[in-house]
Amino acid sequence: MDFQSCVNIKKEWDIVGARQLGRDIARKIGFGTVDQARIATAISELARNIYLYAGTGKVCFEALEEIDHKGIAIVAIDNGPGIQEISQVMEDGFSTSGGLGAGLPGVKRLMDEFNIHSEEGKGTEIRVVKWLR
Amino acid sequence: MSTLKLDLENYKELLKEYIRTKDEQALYQAEQFSKQSMQQKISPDEIINVHIQSLQEMYPEMPDYIQASLNFLLETMISYGVAYQEHQSLREKQLELKSEISVAANMQKTLLSTVKPEIDEIEIGALSVPAKQMNGDYHHFVYDDQGTLGIAVADVIGKGVPAALCMSMIKYAMDSFPEMRMDPSGILSSLNRVVERNVDSSMFVTMFYGSYDSRDHTFSYSSAGHEPGFYYHQDKDEFEEIDVPGLVLGVSAETSYTQYKKKVEKGDMIILLTDGVTECRQGDRFIEQEEVLSVIKSYAHLPAQEIVDQVYKYFERLQDFYLRDDFTLIVLRRNV
Numbered sequence: 296m297d298f299q300s301c302v303n304i305k306k307e308w309d310i311v312g313a314r315q316l317g318r319d320i321a322r323k324i325g326f327g328t329v330d331q332a333r334i335a336t337a338i339s340e341l342a343r344n345i346y347l348y349a350g351t352g353k354v355c356f357e358a359l360e361e362i363d364h365k366g367i368a369i370v371a372i373d374n375g376p377g378i379q380e381i382s383q384v385m386e387d388g389f390s391t392s393g394g395l396g397a398g399l400p401g402v403k404r405l406m407d408e409f410n411i412h413s414e415e416g417k418g419t420e421i422r423v424v425k426w427l428r
Numbered sequence: 429m430s431t432l433k434l435d436l437e438n439y440k441e442l443l444k445e446y447i448r449t450k451d452e453q454a455l456y457q458a459e460q461f462s463k464q465s466m467q468q469k470i471s472p473d474e475i476i477n478v479h480i481q482s483l484q485e486m487y488p489e490m491p492d493y494i495q496a497s498l499n500f501l502l503e504t505m506i507s508y509g510v511a512y513q514e515h516q517s518l519r520e521k522q523l524e525l526k527s528e529i530s531v532a533a534n535m536q537k538t539l540l541s542t543v544k545p546e547i548d549e550i551e552i553g554a555l556s557v558p559a560k561q562m563n564g565d566y567h568h569f570v571y572d573d574q575g576t577l578g579i580a581v582a583d584v585i586g587k588g589v590p591a592a593l594c595m596s597m598i599k600y601a602m603d604s605f606p607e608m609r610m611d612p613s614g615i616l617s618s619l620n621r622v623v624e625r626n627v628d629s630s631m632f633v634t635m636f637y638g639s640y641d642s643r644d645h646t647f648s649y650s651s652a653g654h655e656p657g658f659y660y661h662q663d664k665d666e667f668e669e670i671d672v673p674g675l676v677l678g679v680s681a682e683t684s685y686t687q688y689k690k691k692v693e694k695g696d697m698i699i700l701l702t703d704g705v706t707e708c709r710q711g712d713r714f715i716e717q718e719e720v721l722s723v724i725k726s727y728a729h730l731p732a733q734e735i736v737d738q739v740y741k742y743f744e745r746l747q748d749f750y751l752r753d754d755f756t757l758i759v760l761r762r763n764v
Contacts (some may be wrong), residue, residue: 328499329477336506386523387514401510 301346301355302342304373310342313354320356321367325427334367334425340398341371342423347377349418359424366407366426374418382414433515439475440460440482446625447690457671462551469516471509476502518733526709529589533561536592540599545571549642553759555740557751564591565702565754568597575642580615581654581758582635585676591754594627612637620652620685633677636700645762650685653679655703658721660728662695669723670698697732698760699753704753707741716750724759732759 300320302313317338321331338354345352352373359366378384389401399421403409408424442461446454480498482491522544538565544552556565572579582598584591601622602615615637623633636657638649653676659668670690675683692698708715720739727738736757744751 327477328480329473329502332473332499332506333509335503336510384653387518400514401507404510404513405506 303351303353304342304345305351307346310339310346313342314338317354317356317367317369320358324358324365324367326425330425330427332403334369337402337423337425338369339406340402341369341423344399345373345375346362349373352418358371359361359426365425366424368422369406369422370423371420372418373420377415377417377419378411378413380417381411385411403406429602431698434743436647439478441484443479443482444486469513471512473502473509476505485742491755511687529561529691529761531590533563533590536562536596539596540566542568545569545577547571547577547642548646549575549762549764550577550640551732551761551763553734553736553761554757555736556754556756557735557740558754559704559751560593562589563567563602563754564588565756566595567700567756567758577640577642577760579638579640579703579758579760580632580635581637581700581702581756583654583704583754583756585632590631594631594633597626598623598633611687612639612648616650616652616677616685618682620675620677620683621681624681627678629678631678635677638698638700640692640698640760642661647692647698648687648689650674650687652683652685655701655706657701658699658724659690660697660724661701662693662697665725665728667699667725692762694762694764696762697728700758701761702754702756704751704755705739705757707753708747708755715743732761735759 300316302309302316303313304310304313314335318331318335321334326334342354342358345354350373352371352375355370355372357368357370359368370371371404384399385403399411402421402423406425408422411419412421442454442457446458451487453654455729462475471490476498480495480502483498484495509601544554552569554567554569556563556567558565564584566576566582568579568580572578580593580602582592584734601619605615605618616635619635627633633652634654635652636645637651640647649670649672651672651674653674656669656671657672660666661668672686672688674685706715706717706720708720723739723742724735727735730738734760739757740755743755
């Protein structure tokens with residue numbers, strides 16, 4: 296896959312870097328303030344999951360341009376322990392970060408598309424897309 | 429007012445109106461606007477967004493620091509927006525669960541239904557009201573052609589769905605051994621083995637089983653740790669506690685139950701209940717046993733069914749129409 300840009304997540308500070316880059320790309324694509332804020336929140340959530348549960352990983356961004364619409368794709372990849380019960384972490388009210396974060400269901404709500412692949416012991420890849428309306 | 433939508437124009441007009449007049453009318457419209465937005469499941473961050481856009485259009489020369497501060501506010505609201513949507517979907521799920529439980533409660537009602545036999549010699553009053561939708565109390569009558577009336581009253585320690593599931597099992601266990609139905613100690617011993625084998629050890633069931641022989645007017649009974657019942661002597665206008673020892677069902681497979689027998693005089697009553705009756709509360713205060721008895725006594729002149737109905741109404745009122753535990757009360761009176 297050819298990503299426009301990636302941010303490696305190793306320390307908490309990198310979450311801010313990922314937000315910043317994601318927001319810049321979203322702005323260039325043409326997203327308004329509220330959508331930029333939503334995209335940044337989703338990036339935070341994905342990056343924080345990597346930082347908290349996998350230790351290290353990366354968040355990559357891709358500007359999508361199709362004939363009739365534009366959008367942004369964000370892919371979060373880690374080689375962490377993986378998620379055992381995906382259906383459980385996708386359930387409302389089951390937040391792994393102590394109920395403080397929006398959790399993965401929150402990310403799904405903030406974005407238009409949500410895809411998750413996770414293998415125990417190998418890692419997790421989450422790809423989300425938001426389309427410009 | 430009826431065609432409000434969360435569109436920029438509308439919000440901008442309302443806002444403009446308010447900035448100009450600063451009167452209550454405009455604020456009332458803001459309230460209507462927010463209610464309508466909620467009906468359309470519009471989250472708070474979107475309102476802030478519309479507010480920012482309205483301001484930008486109304487005041488193109490808006491100072492930069494105000495613009496920045498509004499963006500900052502918007503950012504802080506994003507997670508509230510997500511939480512709001514989560515709340516919406518949890519609410520829908522809750523409604524779904526509620527309707528499922530009410531279907532289950534109806535099924536349970538059918539499963540556990542019992543017919544109050546009409547017998548010349550004995551007058552029966554019975555009432556069982558669940559605290560929540562599903563009942564963890566159970567009572568059952570059987571009347572055979574030899575003139576013996578069997579009465580079971582049981583209570584699962586616990587409430588709601590788990591208790592109700594457990595009760596359904598007890599009912600079917602009882603249906604499966606009809607041949608010893610009229611022998612209280614035998615029934616309790618058999619049920620004890622069923623509960624011990626099939627029910628989680630954290631769940632206990634108490635049961636009182638009595639059998640009334642309408643030919644010689646004797647009442648035989650055994651109890652598995654159940655709330656003591658009462659015997660009412662009409663001649664003395666006094667109650668006597670029917671408190672008999674017996675381990676709750678399901679503790680040990682080897683438990684046996686002693687059976688007791690009592691002669692019942694004309695006009696006397698046997699009162700069986702669950703702890704939902706004796707543990708009624710007024711505020712934080714548990715009511716005293718004397719109070720339960722004096723309430724029963726005050727209605728003792730009425731037909732048996734009316735006694736239980738009136739006693740229930742009394743305690744329902746006393747507890748502000750909020751039952752904390754399932755409530756079951758049975759009154760038997762020798763008529764002839």
